[in-house]
Structures are given as structure tokens and as C-alpha cells.
Amino acid sequence: GAGVSQSPSNKVTEKGKDVELRCDPISGHTALYWYRQSLGQGLEFLIYFQGNSAPDKSGLPSDRFSAERTGGSVSTLTIQRTQQEDSAVYLCASSEEGTIYNEQFFGPGTRLTVL
Amino acid sequence: AQSVTQLDSQVPVFEEAPVELRCNYSSSVSVYLFWYVQYPNQGLQLLLKYLSGSTLVESINGFEAEFNKSQTSFHLRKPSVHISDTAEYFCAVSALYNTDKLIFGTGTRLQVFP
Numbered sequence: 001g002a003g004v005s006q007s008p009s010n011k012v013t014e015k016g017k018d019v020e021l022r023c024d025p026i027s028g029h030t031a032l033y034w035y036r037q038s039l040g041q042g043l044e045f046l047i048y049f050q051g052n053s054a055p056d057k058s059g060l061p062s063d064r065f066s067a068e069r070t071g072g073s074v075s076t077l078t079i080q081r082t083q084q085e086d087s088a089v090y091l092c093a094s095s096e097e098g099t100i101y102n103e104q105f106f107g108p109g110t111r112l113t114v115l
Numbered sequence: 116a117q118s119v120t121q122l123d124s125q126v127p128v129f130e131e132a133p134v135e136l137r138c139n140y141s142s143s144v145s146v147y148l149f150w151y152v153q154y155p156n157q158g159l160q161l162l163l164k165y166l167s168g169s170t171l172v173e174s175i176n177g178f179e180a181e182f183n184k185s186q187t188s189f190h191l192r193k194p195s196v197h198i199s200d201t202a203e204y205f206c207a208v209s210a211l212y213n214t215d216k217l218i219f220g221t222g223t224r225l226q227v228f229p
Binding site for chain 2: 003004035040041042043044045048056059091093103104106107108109
């Protein structure tokens, strides 16, 4: 079946603009994660959704970042008033039940460049 | 809190040579440990994991890693690498009490030369 998909694959924007990044998890996966991969920084956890529970937003770096998940499936990560330091690859992952015994499957990422 | 250190940002090796990618972690609680691989222009894939039991875990493509609690390490090894092993390798950890979050290291780029 299809894996995790993300769109767009690349996004170039100007400083101060808002951007929306989309993630389509694997069908039936109840858990969805967003990570940020910056050059030399590894992967940084941003936010986690599990079913209908309140999301774990503890990794969001500022209030300019937000995410929602509609109908327990597709998720959108929104970055308002983008800054140059927001430039990174944003990765989405999903898993079946949200426990570590269930592997997180990653999408190909969205490369965001803020000019 | 947990943290992961991958001291080597790049490891160049020749084909058929052995390789070790180092990973050390810090945690005040018990952890699960993982290695993920990111091939060029592809997404991250789970390579192997340690949850419990035998401290030596293996992947299907010849990599192995050993959990060493006393040294807080989870180094990744392969006795003979192939060109196709060229990729970025990430070590990750999660706490047993909070298995929803993976804490990743900064990654090691393995470059295999012919």
C-alpha cells in the first residue's frame, strides 16, 4: 500500500509569509508525528497526534508553529510569519498505535527555504 | 530527559571494509534504542531496534548494534560494507515511560568508496 506522503516536496517562501505543509499518513495509522531536520541538528520532534486525544505540542519551537489533524487522518503544519531559521526539512511520520513497538514510517519530507 | 550523541558527522570507508558508527545516549531512566537510515532522496527507514532481551540486534542487510548499558552506547557495525550502504544513519532513543517521542542524534553520513 501507499506510504506516508507529504506535499509540497519543496517550498520556497519569503520571510514573513505563512506556509502550510501537508502530511497524508498511512491509512489506518492512528498516530502522526511531525519532525524538523535542520542541517547539522539532527531530527527535532515538533508535535504528536494520537487518535482523538489532545496533541502533544511540547516540541513546537514557538507560537508561530501550529498543526492540526482533520478527521484523524491528514495533518497540516502551519508556520506563520516565517523566519530564515525556519528553513529545514519537515518530516511527517505515522504509526499504528502510537507506541514504540509500532514502527514510525516516515514520509519523504518537505524542504522549506525561507529567503 | 534523554539525549543522543553521534560524534562522527561523516565516516568515509572503502567497499568491503568494516565500519562502526558510534552512538552514545544519556538518560536517567531505561530506554529503547534505534538506528534509522536515510538513503539519498528517500525517507527515513528503521534499520534495527533494541527493546529488551538480547543486547545484540541485527538488521536484514548485515548491520548489527549492541546495547551496552554500562557505557550507554549503541554502536552500529557492519563487517563488510557495500556501495549501496552509502546513506545517513541516525541513532534514536526513547524513554520507556514516554514511548511516543523519539530523540534523534545529529546523524552520521556513511560514504562508501569503490
